[in-house]
Amino acid sequence: MLRLEHLARPGLAPVSLKLPTGACGVVMGPSGAGKTLLARAIVDLDPNSGEVFWKERSRAAMPACQWRRLIGYAPAQSGWWADVVGDHFLKPVAADTLRAVNLPPDAPTWPVARLSNGEKQRLALLRALAAGPEMLILDEPTAALDDETKERVEALLQRRLEDGLTLLLITHDKAQARRLGRHFWRIDSGHLTEGGP
Amino acid sequence: MNGGYIALSYADVAAAALFLFVAGLLTVLLRLGLATTIALHAARMVAQLLAIGFVLKFIFSASSGWITLAAGAVMAAFAAREIVRRQERPLAGLWRYGLGPAAMLAAGALALVFALTLLLRAEPWHAPRYALPLFGMLLGNSMTGVTLGLNAFTGAIVRERDAIEARLLLGMSRFRALRPFAARALKTGMTPILNAMAASGVISLPGMMTGQILAGVPPVEAVKYQLLIMFLIAGVVALGVIAAVYASLWRLTDERHRLRPDRLQAF
Numbered sequence: 001m002l003r004l005e006h007l008a009r010p011g012l013a014p015v016s017l018k019l020p021t022g023a024c025g026v027v028m029g030p031s032g033a034g035k036t037l038l039a040r041a042i043v044d045l046d047p048n049s050g051e052v053f054w055k056e057r058s059r060a061a062m063p064a065c066q067w068r069r070l071i072g073y074a075p076a077q078s079g080w081w082a083d084v085v086g087d088h089f090l091k092p093v094a095a096d097t098l099r100a101v102n103l104p105p106d107a108p109t110w111p112v113a114r115l116s117n118g119e120k121q122r123l124a125l126l127r128a129l130a131a132g133p134e135m136l137i138l139d140e141p142t143a144a145l146d147d148e149t150k151e152r153v154e155a156l157l158q159r160r161l162e163d164g165l166t167l168l169l170i171t172h173d174k175a176q177a178r179r180l181g182r183h184f185w186r187i188d189s190g191h192l193t194e195g196g197p
Numbered sequence: 198m199n200g201g202y203i204a205l206s207y208a209d210v211a212a213a214a215l216f217l218f219v220a221g222l223l224t225v226l227l228r229l230g231l232a233t234t235i236a237l238h239a240a241r242m243v244a245q246l247l248a249i250g251f252v253l254k255f256i257f258s259a260s261s262g263w264i265t266l267a268a269g270a271v272m273a274a275f276a277a278r279e280i281v282r283r284q285e286r287p288l289a290g291l292w293r294y295g296l297g298p299a300a301m302l303a304a305g306a307l308a309l310v311f312a313l314t315l316l317l318r319a320e321p322w323h324a325p326r327y328a329l330p331l332f333g334m335l336l337g338n339s340m341t342g343v344t345l346g347l348n349a350f351t352g353a354i355v356r357e358r359d360a361i362e363a364r365l366l367l368g369m370s371r372f373r374a375l376r377p378f379a380a381r382a383l384k385t386g387m388t389p390i391l392n393a394m395a396a397s398g399v400i401s402l403p404g405m406m407t408g409q410i411l412a413g414v415p416p417v418e419a420v421k422y423q424l425l426i427m428f429l430i431a432g433v434v435a436l437g438v439i440a441a442v443y444a445s446l447w448r449l450t451d452e453r454h455r456l457r458p459d460r461l462q463a464f
Contacts, residue, residue, distance in 0.1 A: 044453050045362060064454040069368035079359030081377060088363075124363075131367050 002071075002135060002166065004042065007050035012037045014050060015192045019183055021055065021134075024157075024167040026181035028174070028197060034190040035170045036076065039137045042168075043073045054135065072133030076140040076170075078124030080112040088112075088127055097126060100156045102149045117144040122153065135166035142176065154179060202413045214239065256325045265325040269332050273302055276340040283344045286351040289462045292448055300441035301343045304433045305335040312429055331426070334405070338390055338430045339437040346386025346438035350445055353378040354458055361456050371450040379442050386438035390431050397427065 001021050006014040012034045019025040027035055041048040044064045052059040059067050082088055086108030095105035101122040115123070121144050128136055141157075142150040157180060161167060171177055177184065177197035186195045217239060224231040256268055277298035287293040309332050313319065319327045354361070357378060364374035397403050398420075402410075405426060409419040449457050 043366065045365070045455055047451075047453075047455070063370075065365075065368045065370050068366055068454075073366050075359070075362075075366075077359055079357075079361070079363030081357065081360035081364060090367075127363075127367070 001053075001055065002042075002168070003053040003056075005051040005053075007038075007041050007048060007052060009037060009041050009046055009048040012041060012048075012190045013192075015041075017185060017192065017194075019166065019168060021166050022161065022164050023182045024161055024169060024180050025183040025185065026169045026171060026177040026197065027185045027187055027192075028171065028177060029187035033187045035187055036139060037190070038187065038192070039073055039075070039139055039168070039170060042137060043068050043071055045073075069131065070133060071135045071137065072128045072131055073137040074124050074128040074139065074141065076143065078120050080115075080120070083111055083113070084108070085110045085112055085115070085123060088123075089130055091130065093126060093130065097130075100152060101126065102152050118146075118149065121145065122149070125153065129160065133165075135168070136160075137168045137170070139170045140172065141169070142171075142173070150176075203411075253325075253329070256329070260325065262321070262323050265323055265328055268325070268329055272329070272333060272336055273298075273305075276301060276336045279340055280344050280347075283348070284351070285348050286355055287462045288351075288445065288448060289460055292460075293462065296444050296448070297343050297347050297441050300444060301336065301339045301437050304436040304440060305332065305339050308429050308433045308436075309335055312425070316425060331429075334426060335430060335433050339433045341389055342386040342434035342438045343441045344386075345388070346382045346442050347445060349385040350378065350382035350442050351449070351461060353381065354449055354456065355461065358456060358458060365454055365456065369454075371454045371456075372446070374454070375446050375450070379446055382442045383435075383438050386442070387431075387434055390434045394427060394431060397423070403427070 002017075002019040002025075004015055004017045006016055008014040015038060017025075027038065029035055037046070040046050041050075042052060044052075044059065044067060054067075054070055080088060086092070089108065093108050098105055098107050103119070103122060107119075107123065110119075121141065125138070125141055128138075138157075142153050145153060154176065157167065161180075167180070169177070169180060174197045181197065184194070184196045186193050217235065221232045221235045223229075224235070252268075256264055277294075280297040280301060281287070281294055284293065284297065288296060309328065312331060313328055314322045317327050317331075361374055361378065365371070393403070403423050403426075406419045406423040409422060410416055414422075449460055451457055
């Protein structure tokens with residue numbers, strides 16, 4: 001279970017929530033409400049206060065690198081440091097993994113500079129999944145995708161959920177929230193409340 | 198130093214300015230509007246070099262360790278000011294003034310004392326005619342290296358934030374996440390001295406070696422001096438840039454392996 005206790009930072013009122021292991025939680029709310037701040041605070045990318053537990057292990061008790069290997073996060077805007085896609089993956093990406101999100105098997109040889117937003121988004125998702133986290137936070141994972149590709153990505157996420165991955169999904173898409181989510185929160189001006197999509 | 202040295206008169210020096218004078222006349226004739234600039238810069242160079250000639254004459258004849266130290270301190274202060282002024286994205290607070298200059302000075306001073314006491318062994322070891330030119334060359338080069346290296350590194354922190362955080366999010370430590378960016382900054386800072394090493398002897402004769410050869414020193418002796426200087430300079434530049442970049446890395450991240458661009462000065 002992911003447990004937040006009074007997690008706070010500027011722009012985010014103290015937030016407490018519980019998300020059971022293997023479940024998909026959804027956070028919705030208007031732009032600028034603090035969804036991204038919440039995600040960054042959970043993975044400890046910005047200075048914050050409060051406590052976070054994963055399976056009753058305290059975040060404060062382990063190095064931040066170890067914490068981020070347990071809980072991954074794919075931001076809405078992905079970052080790329082090398083020229084070629086494949087150099088961002090520790091292991092070669094399997095062709096069927098690529099096919100699962102509608103990408104051809106030669107995608108790892110593509111130059112990053114030529115990627116479309118939708119391609120970046122899917123590759124960043126695969127990169128985060130390939131790191132093998134126990135839980136993953138996704139910020140608008142299908143915002144730049146057409147309907148068919150979106151369905152494929154959702155199907156992939158569904159399979160990973162069945163395999164035991166825990167998801168925290170940030171989305172504007174109510175239909176998607178209903179399709180994937182089991183637990184729902186709304187965030188407004190940095191305040192989190194429990195509530196359906 | 199044997200008898201090969203040819204003393205120059207002030208008239209010789211003035212005659213050497215003939216070509217620049219002709220170029221200045223040409224710019225007037227062609228209405229390029231550069232004559233005043235050329236004249237001002239030439240006059241400034243004359244004033245600066247004459248002044249430093251007399252200052253060095255005084256320091257050499259005084260031959261006091263304290264006066265040499267004071268002269269070194271003034272040189273270091275000017276170099277430090279350049280580093281501070283030329284940072285495009287400086288660290289916030291006093292770090293801006295401390296970090297770059299400290300990196301430059303620590304490496305430079307260490308190499309200077311090492312070379313003077315163990316290699317040149319002048320009498321006394323801090324004799325100004327060896328200490329000050331050597332210090333000047335070390336400072337000038339490490340100043341350039343540290344400035345370039347810091348600008349490359351802090352620029353990357355600002356521009357490549359998403360990429361760096363993507364690496365942190367995969368569970369890399371702050372040192373591993375920033376390693377490619379530190380490597381690039383080190384390379385940028387060392388480019389001038391690497392170029393100088395590659396070009397020396399083939400494309401250009403280094404200024405100091407040229408000076409020694411003109412002063413009558415046998416070429417192979419001049420080469421030995423030049424090699425000694427180049428090794429010292431390259432080492433000092435590399436150490437200064439590594440120190441400056443890693444100190445910035447340490448300051449611009451924290452113990453929870455977060456990137457902290459908020460510790461750069463706000464625009």
